[in-house]
Every structure is written in structure tokens, then in C-alpha cells.
Amino acid sequence: MPDYLHARVETCYQQAEAFFQQPFARPEVSFKLRGQKAGVAHLTENKLRFNPQLYRENREDFLKQTVPHEVAHLVAHQLFGLKIQPHGEEWQLIMRGVYELPPNRCHSYAVQRRAVSRYIYRCRCPQGEFPFSAQRHALVGKGRRYYCRRCKVTLSYSGEQRRE
Numbered sequence: 610m611p612d613y614l615h616a617r618v619e620t621c622y623q624q625a626e627a628f629f630q631q632p633f634a635r636p637e638v639s640f641k642l643r644g645q646k647a648g649v650a651h652l653t654e655n656k657l658r659f660n661p662q663l664y665r666e667n668r669e670d671f672l673k674q675t676v677p678h679e680v681a682h683l684v685a686h687q688l689f690g691l692k693i694q695p696h697g698e699e700w701q702l703i704m705r706g707v708y709e710l711p712p713n714r715c716h717s718y719a720v721q722r723r724a725v726s727r728y729i730y731r732c733r734c735p736q737g738e739f740p741f742s743a744q745r746h747a748l749v750g751k752g753r754r755y756y757c758r759r760c761k762v763t764l765s766y767s768g769e770q771r772r773e
């Protein structure tokens with residue numbers, strides 16, 4: 610797990626302790642969450658899970674918003690127990706009072722499309738350029754042929770790759 614993330618969790622706890630004038634048990638933190646959610650707080654287990662892909666793609670916002678959002682769930686649980694609403698007034702108080710952040714309920718980021726490799730094929734036409742997917746490029750390797758509809762020439766790999 611990145612040091613920044615760990616340090617941010619600890620800072621959030623120290624802020625909560627200064628604000629409420631009481632100690633809070635530190636959670637177990639894991640960095641193995643996948644999918645759309647940036648983070649999950651497991652209240653009764655006192656555990657935080659964060660999403661490494663979304664962390665890489667949204668680092669600044671993740672440290673600013675996601676970490677205190679999830680820590681606030683655990684702090685609210687330690688203070689008020691299980692009867693409160695997850696994003697109810699107790700949690701909102703911690704977000705606003707301790708972290709001075711707007712209490713946004715959202716846990717997720719739009720997952721960015723992964724960059725994919727394109728293999729550039731050419732024919733004889735002046736602008737004749739055909740970006741092939743890795744799958745199609747592999748089929749050519751197995752003997753499949755593709756032709757330009759205009760110049761009727763077999764498309765051949767130019768040796769160029771592009772990320773898009």
C-alpha cells in the first residue's frame with residue numbers, strides 16, 4: 610500500500626482524536642478492493658478496504674475525499690454504534706466538523722477506460738492506415754489476411770504501435 614494513503618489514514622484519525630478528545634482504535638487497512646467502489650468501511654470488523662486502480666487514477670481526490678469519507682464511517686461507528694444511518698447526521702458531522710469537507714455520499718469514481726494498444730497496418734493508399742486491435746493483430750500472426758477495399762492490397766503491419 611502506498612505510504613501516502615497510510616499516512617492520510619493516520620492523519621484522519623489524529624484529527625478525529627483531537628476533535629473528540631478521545632482515542633480511536635486504528636483499523637486494519639487493505640488495498641485489494643476492485644470494481645467501482647473507491648473504498649469500503651467494515652464497521653464491526655474495524656477494517657478499511659481501498660481500491661488501488663481508482664487510487665492511481667484519482668490520487669488527489671482519493672486522498673482528499675475518499676480516505677476521510679471511509680475513516681468517518683469507522684469513527685462514527687466507534688462513537689455512536691450500529692444504530693445510526695451510514696451517511697446520517699453523525700457521519701455528516703464528522704465530515705464537516707473534523708475534516709471540513711462536504712459530506713458527499715458517493716463512494717465511487719467513473720472507472721476510466723484502460724488505454725489499449727493499436728497495431729498500425731497500412732496499404733498503398735496515401736492515407737491508408739488501419740489501427741488493429743491486439744486480437745486482430747494476433748489473427749494476422751496466425752495467417753489471416755485483410756485487404757484494403759480501395760487499393761485491394763493486403764494490409765501489412767507497419768511495426769508501429771499506438772496507445773489510445
Ligand SMILES: [Zn+2]
Nearest residue numbers: 678682714716
Ligand atoms: Zn460512505
Ligand SMILES: [Zn+2]
Nearest residue numbers: 732734757760
Ligand atoms: Zn488502400
